Amino acid sequence: MTKSPLVDFHCHLDLFPDYVRAFAECDRVGIEVFTMTTTPRAWLRNWELAEKHKHIRPGLGLHPQLIAERGSEIKLWEDLLPRAKFVGEVGLDAGPCYVKSFEDQKQVFQRILRACNEAGGRILSVHSIRSAKTVLDMIERWLPPQKGKIILHWFTGGRTEAKRAVQLGCFFSVNHQMLHNPKNREMIAEIPADRILTETDGPFTKLAGKPCTPMDVTEVLKGLGAIWKKPVEDVGTIVFRNMMGIDAMV
Ligand code: MN
16 A cells, blocks of 8 residues: 555546445545546536535536537526636547547637636546647637646657647556557656656556446556656645645645
């Protein structure tokens, strides 16, 4: 075990079969969690439950994969933003199943970035499947780093784009499945350690055939330890410090 508390800065606690129990378990262990919602409607019940939990931050989300059916919920999302410090899951997805709604996704994401810019002090977990360049273009245009902190979730945009994201002030949340790919490991090795966070994206990732829970971020710490050639405890300390830095910005 690491000495610093664990950090899972992108997961979906409300998509576990018993989400009330998932919240309670994270708080009992003392793991620091940024949990996503995929629609603003779901955020309300997550937010109410999180009020009773010290270590859980629920993100106000509108998932890019849901824009085709739920894009009109952007109005509700905007109404709720004054109450939400954390935003996610948001972003773009140009994968084969979702590319059809890409233009609508861009319109929604632009509204999200502009609203966060106006509100100030928000922390965003951003999805960028097959759309890293467009995501970075939009962040550069609509949300300067002093107005909001971007955490790129499961970023696979490659080394050039990762470098650009660092210049734009972005952070990166890394999960263990990403680390299976040597290209991703090379990319991560070039990102400054003070921009790295850990995530599971549970229940969507798996470990030993089972959906990952936030406690499985220990796997990511091991993977980062191999990249950085540091003991797992030191990696945990770095990630926890990075998380505290972001948390203090809002
Ligand atoms: Mn996710």
